Amino acid sequence: MGGFFAAALKNDCMFDLFFGTDYHSHLGTRRAGMAVFGKEGFDRSIHNIENSPFRTKFESEMKEMHGNLGIGCISDYEPQPLIVRSHHGTYAITTVGKINNTDALAAKIVGTGTHFLEMSGGNINATELVAALINQKDHLIEGIRYAQEEIDGSMTILVLTPAGIYAARDRLGRTPVIIGRKGDGYCASFEAFAYQNLGYATERELGPGEIVVMTPEAVTTLVNPRREMKICTFLWVYYGYPSSFYEGVSVEEMRYRCGASMAKRDGYDGENADIVAGVPDSGTAHAIGYANASGIPFSRPFIKYTPTWPRSFMPTIQEKRNLIARMKLLPVHELIDGKRILLIDDSIVRGTQLRETTEFLYQSGAGEVHVRPACPPILFGCKYINFSRSTSEMELIARRIIREEEGEDVEREVLTDYANPDSDRYHEMLERIRKQLGFTTLSFNRLDDMLDAVGIGRDRLCTYCWDGKE
Ligand code: SF4
Structure with a gap:
């Protein structure tokens, strides 16, 4: 599956991003990555974590990367986050979900003259495919919605831009996005417990299909949540860490x-x-x-x-x-x-x-x-x-x-x-x-x-x- 953590702070977010992402290590075993934006622009790092845990692999990045906006992920499949330069400007993107119609979507995009670079094991990198779909539309939010509508499966998306972090929960809320708040900003997390020891209190859970933009000052809803929900029951049965909760229901309980x-x-x-x-x-x-x-x-x-x-x-x-x-x-x-x-x-x-x-x-x-x-x-x-x-x-x-x-x-x-x-x-x-x-x-x-x-x-x-x- 995979998990993610994002932080938008007034100060440097690397400490929170490092530990917040590390706390998702139970959700994936293959790749991990972090991307930040700060005074020096974008920076990004990806490692293979198959034989060594996140903390060991990213120790040096914790000291070297800087920025006040950041996204991180643990991935069971493709390397991510990716940094994309497009007509939306430069952004970093990470995703959790599944695309069942990859070939049909890729054919459509290749037909518009776009190509794919990030092949993993001969397959198109799913996160790159999501970015390509987003780039089909004139506006970023329109593009995120378009990607979620076109994908057969499910897709939760985090997009890091210089203006803030866009968090889009999948249309039926199969996986969670939870917002935490502390003195100098906000975080968005798959797992609620990931931010508790970092000083955040739970602000709220995003609803199905809800899209927000998160800055150090505020979390603003751009697309309202849908009513219909189909959250994954396996999150409680197996996937979720015992100290977590989804829809207000404790995993352990x-x-x-x-x-x-x-x-x-x-x-x-x-x-x-x-x-x-x-x-x-x-x-x-x-x-x-x-x-x-x-x-x-x-x-x-x-x-x-x-x-x-x-x-x-x-x-x-x-x-x-x-x-x-x-x-x-x-x-x-x-x-x-x-x-x-x-x-x-x-x-x-x-x-x-x-x-x-x-x-x-x-x-x-x-x-x-x-x-x-x-x-x-x-x-x-x-x-x-x-x-x-x-x-x-x-x-x-x-x-x-x-x-x-x-x-x-x-x-x-x-x-x-x-x-x-x-x-x-x-x-x-x-x-x-x-x-x-x-x-x-x-x-x-x-x-x-x-x-x-x-x-x-x-x-x-x-x-x-x-x-x-x-
Ligand atoms: S309940 Fe089963 S089918 Fe539904 S999202 Fe979870 S793992 Fe997938």
Whole structure:
């Protein structure tokens, strides 16, 4: 996915920009960058952060770059921010989102005599494509709106100009933009917690499709928010950092409620488990919620080795991801031996890691492993925010099982039936997943319970990956 931070201050913003961007490191693993504008004009730096964290890579920039307006990003895909010289003047741009119609948009733009420079791995840099769309219009705001309307997918955009920073939340608010305020200016952030230790207080969250311009003096709305919203539910379930909130709802508290609703559906006995454990770190809060509601003690039968894995570094090659995931986890045999463990993770995507974790628990002496994912089976690949863990639908374990049962071409109604937790197909699918992954029992959180755990109204939440509803 990716995250961003922007600051518009009366004084130099580099300190805030450096730490504010660094606080988004859980949202991306590939590239990071910062761009500033000050007395000496624009300055920009981009680094590969695949093997080294943001702070290490950008230490020297923190001292060398200067300016009072700045944008920074952590990116799972293309290098950014980009600096663009256009009829709008020079600006820096960073984006978070997904473009599904890249080829059609690129063909349209190339047809106007424009070319693309920033190819990454043979593909057009998505942020450059957004800039090219913006440059199709006479006015910057008109261009930002045009880009958001033309893109099939979702796009949140930050544009840094000498006159201020334009922040445009995607049209359906799939990802957040939150404004913080302190004595000498403002910030705009994906994650709310990113600015709290930097002295900002929350000013407000932008609405879906809202566009503002941020200067050290004010944040002014240029395009009013739309009513309709489809914010990503996965932000609460998995993506968001526990200390964050979206639409005023705490991530950590939502996860407790998810755990509590699963305990309730289990009749609070959790198959009479001896302990409740979360897969670190994504299942921990859900597990605390389950343990608190059921009275079954929360325990940590395996611990993540953080001294040399200080961040959630994940290589992009699948075999290495699994190996690294295994190397990070260390068992506490005394807590596993002979125990009936109720194990919670945020979700099951491919199933490989949870199968290996379960095998590792059995090898370490566990008697039973009851698995409770905190969200329903994922049936559809994300079309909106580049949900990095499900690149292809057929990699999803639920879809693989459905293919085994129904063949290649599955009708939509059949998939809808598989998404219904009260259908026979759903229960057959669960049983096959359980057997393939070697769990003692398996029960997923229900969609209605998960949406209630967010509590902002079901029609305001994106549920596409679970029910395919657009
Ligand atoms: S499809 Fe899933 S991951 Fe993508 S925006 Fe919707 S809820 Fe989030």
